[in-house]
Amino acid sequence: MAENDATMADADRADIGRDFIRDIVAADLEAGRVKQVVTRFPPEPNGYLHIGHAKSICLNFGVAAEFGGRCHLRFDDTNPTKEEQEYIDAIKDDVRWLGFDWGEHLHHASDYFEQIYAWAQHLIGTGKAYVDDQSQDEIRINRGTLTEPGRDSPFRDRSVEENLDLFARMRAGEFPNGARVLRAKIDMSAGNINLRDPVLYRILHAHHPRTGTAWSIYPSYDFAHGQSDAIEHITHSICTLEFEDHRPLYEWFLDNLPVPSRPHQYEFARLNITYSVLSKRVLTELVRGGHVGGWDDPRMPTLAGLRRRGVPAAALRDFVKRIGVAKANSVVDAGMLDFTIREQLNKSAQRRMAVLRPLKVVIENYDGPGEELDAVNHPDDPAAGSRRIRFGRELYIERDDFMENPPKKFFRLSPGNEVRLRYAYFITCKEVVKDAAGEVIELHCTYDPATRGGDSPDGRKVKATMHWVSAVDAVNAEVRIYHPLFAKPDPNAADFEADLNPDSLETLFQAKLEPSISAANADEPMQFERQGYFTRDKDSTPARLVFNRTVGLRDTWAKVSAGG
Numbered sequence: 001m002a003e004n005d006a007t008m009a010d011a012d013r014a015d016i017g018r019d020f021i022r023d024i025v026a027a028d029l030e031a032g033r034v035k036q037v038v039t040r041f042p043p044e045p046n047g048y049l050h051i052g053h054a055k056s057i058c059l060n061f062g063v064a065a066e067f068g069g070r071c072h073l074r075f076d077d078t079n080p081t082k083e084e085q086e087y088i089d090a091i092k093d094d095v096r097w098l099g100f101d102w103g104e105h106l107h108h109a110s111d112y113f114e115q116i117y118a119w120a121q122h123l124i125g126t127g128k129a130y131v132d133d134q135s136q137d138e139i140r141i142n143r144g145t146l147t148e149p150g151r152d153s154p155f156r157d158r159s160v161e162e163n164l165d166l167f168a169r170m171r172a173g174e175f176p177n178g179a180r181v182l183r184a185k186i187d188m189s190a191g192n193i194n195l196r197d198p199v200l201y202r203i204l205h206a207h208h209p210r211t212g213t214a215w216s217i218y219p220s221y222d223f224a225h226g227q228s229d230a231i232e233h234i235t236h237s238i239c240t241l242e243f244e245d246h247r248p249l250y251e252w253f254l255d256n257l258p259v260p261s262r263p264h265q266y267e268f269a270r271l272n273i274t275y276s277v278l279s280k281r282v283l284t285e286l287v288r289g290g291h292v293g294g295w296d297d298p299r300m301p302t303l304a305g306l307r308r309r310g311v312p313a314a315a316l317r318d319f320v321k322r323i324g325v326a327k328a329n330s331v332v333d334a335g336m337l338d339f340t341i342r343e344q345l346n347k348s349a350q351r352r353m354a355v356l357r358p359l360k361v362v363i364e365n366y367d368g369p370g371e372e373l374d375a376v377n378h379p380d381d382p383a384a385g386s387r388r389i390r391f392g393r394e395l396y397i398e399r400d401d402f403m404e405n406p407p408k409k410f411f412r413l414s415p416g417n418e419v420r421l422r423y424a425y426f427i428t429c430k431e432v433v434k435d436a437a438g439e440v441i442e443l444h445c446t447y448d449p450a451t452r453g454g455d456s457p458d459g460r461k462v463k464a465t466m467h468w469v470s471a472v473d474a475v476n477a478e479v480r481i482y483h484p485l486f487a488k489p490d491p492n493a494a495d496f497e498a499d500l501n502p503d504s505l506e507t508l509f510q511a512k513l514e515p516s517i518s519a520a521n522a523d524e525p526m527q528f529e530r531q532g533y534f535t536r537d538k539d540s541t542p543a544r545l546v547f548n549r550t551v552g553l554r555d556t557w558a559k560v561s562a563g564g
Contacts, residue, residue: 019325021059021266025067025236034235037069040107041095042225045075045209046082048295048302049094051316051337052271052278058320059268060238061100072232073102077110078224080208088209090295094303098313105232109224110210112231116219117171119227119257120182120200124163128256129200130156131166132183139181142188143196149189150196156185170203173216177203182217186252194249198222226250230259237263240270241329271323272331275484276301277493291500292485298537298548299485299504309482310525310535310550315344334484341551345525345533350377350384353422353467354513354528356479358396360442360471363427366393370472373453375423387516391424394471396512398530401466402443404432411463413443420465422529426451467529474512477545480537481506511547518545525550 064071123129144150298309370392431444
């Protein structure tokens with residue numbers, strides 16, 4: 001973890017608020033029920049992490065740090081058909097980028113496969129597990145419903161010896177996929193369906209990223225997870241609310257196995273955010289279906305996508321802190337995330353001028369080779385200094401800053417109207433040049449030499465200040481403007497394609513930037529004045545600059561939070 005990220009993460013933890021999870025941890029420490037807090041973040045490496053995972057990461061690593069404990073990163077790699085090394089590497093990168101480090105405690109469920117297998121044998125030996133020959137469909141049908149009890153498998157009463165023999169042969173690879181499973185023998189009439197003889201192992205002839213072809217059977221998540229927690233002496237196993245109904249099973253395994261420790265599971269509400277779907281299935285289909293450019297497409301709610309878009313890790317940590325940790329599910333307005341990003345970038349991003357939709361301006365009464373003017377790098381940070389920008393006869397302004405026949409309250413450039421060019425002069429539009437199709441292609445203006453620096457010595461006022469770039473040394477760039485990936489605030493995950501926003505990406509190929517932008521550090525965000533916050537994209541090259549808009553300048557969340 002980079003030193004500056006570590007410092008930022010430590011600063012975030014210093015003023016974090018209280019919540020029911022932290023109250024539980026504090027009470028456990030005070031009562032002596034635990035000596036050291038040990039948490040874990042246990043992702044399944046079957047895709048990239050999304051913003052919902054950021055909440056879990058910050059909670060698990062944050063709680064451990066706040067109470068002087070440690071947090072493990074453990075990969076739940078029990079399904080090799082969906083897991084890839086690419087995902088493992090991406091997850092580690094995301095956790096580090098977010099500002100956290102697991103130190104020596106990088107673990108995998110596959111580290112414990114031999115022990116978990118031995119514990120499965122223990123359950124068989126005590127008459128609490130059996131090999132079932134039913135098909136997957138038969139098991140599902142016989143499990144029953146919420147209102148009807150399940151039915152015992154015809155293989156439920158096999159002898160211990162037969163079960164041990166079949167289980168060993170399953171491991172040896174004698175049977176095809178789906179031929180048999182190992183199930184716990186609990187209660188087929190239990191009100192909680194998770195206790196109706198859950199599957200512990202299934203046959204799966206597949207190459208595993210870490211164990212290769214050493215195994216032909218793999219444990220279920222429910223069977224591997226709690227036992228991995230126990231092996232690592234996890235004290236607080238924190239997960240989202242959908243696992244609340246799994247807690248009785250989690251505890252049943254701990255009660256019936258000779259595990260080395262007794263972790264406890266606690267559930268909190270997962271993050272839901274408007275205009276997003278935080279489902280790995282949907283995110284995977286978005287990528288595989290070509291609806292986005294990859295897992296790190298800046299429209300994706302993945303941490304890789306947010307990072308590529310230019311979102312600072314500190315802004316995500318602050319966002320998670322603001323939404324808090326609760327028991328009840330809720331949906332967070334996406335505007336709150338934008339507000340938090342904007343607030344963070346406003347402090348750090350230097351200012352530059354860029355014209356995204358250029359319209360040429362010729363200053364008719366300006367003679368000479370041009371001149372250099374001073375421009376501040378950050379209006380609230382004198383230490384950021386200033387830079388020199390070139391002014392000359394030919395400029396570019398934003399096309400939206402001109403109207404030939406403006407409405408009454410349009411104060412920007414129009415025929416006969418005077419405006420201020422930032423850091424430069426007052427100009428007045430005198431003539432509009434159009435092409436054969438009647439489109440405006442150029443403006444002829446005059447400037448007032450007495451207004452250098454943007455002030456009038458005679459005290460006259462103008463109602464608009466506009467950004468601009470010099471045509472002589474402007475740098476060409478491609479700029480990508482991102483809008484919500486979904487057109488509805490509550491997209492339907494079951495039919496997500498119907499809710500996709502066809503205008504989620506707007507690409508501007510003729511943007512003009514002041515030269516200092518092309519020389520800037522590629523990792524540094526910038527505010528393009530009056531346009532928003534931007535960062536250089538990974539597609540950018542010296543010959544082809546590409547910038548992503550991280551977030552616009554309009555502060556809609558501030559109005560919402562203020563009741564406006």
